[in-house]
Amino acid sequence: MTVPVAWSVDQSGVAAVDSAGLVTARRNGMAVVTATAGGVSGSATVTVAQAVAAVVRIRQS
Numbered sequence: 344m345t346v347p348v349a350w351s352v353d354q355s356g357v358a359a360v361d362s363a364g365l366v367t368a369r370r371n372g373m374a375v376v377t378a379t380a381g382g383v384s385g386s387a388t389v390t391v392a393q394a395v396a397a398v399v400r401i402r403q404s
Contacts, residue, residue, distance in 0.1 A: 350377070
């Protein structure tokens with residue numbers, strides 16, 4: 344027997360979660376992702392942080 348899983352996120356501006364449970368970052372921040380199946384639920388906190396690229400300055404001599 345397969346029990347359907349419902350996914351949700353409390354901060355949709357920070358992250359999105361699809362019907363398969365794949366979480367996609369939207370902007371920096373924290374969000375709680377919750378899965379519910381058969382009356383049982385579990386949650387995880389996800390932190391989204393933008394990686395900062397290195398800046399290299401090249402000067403001609």
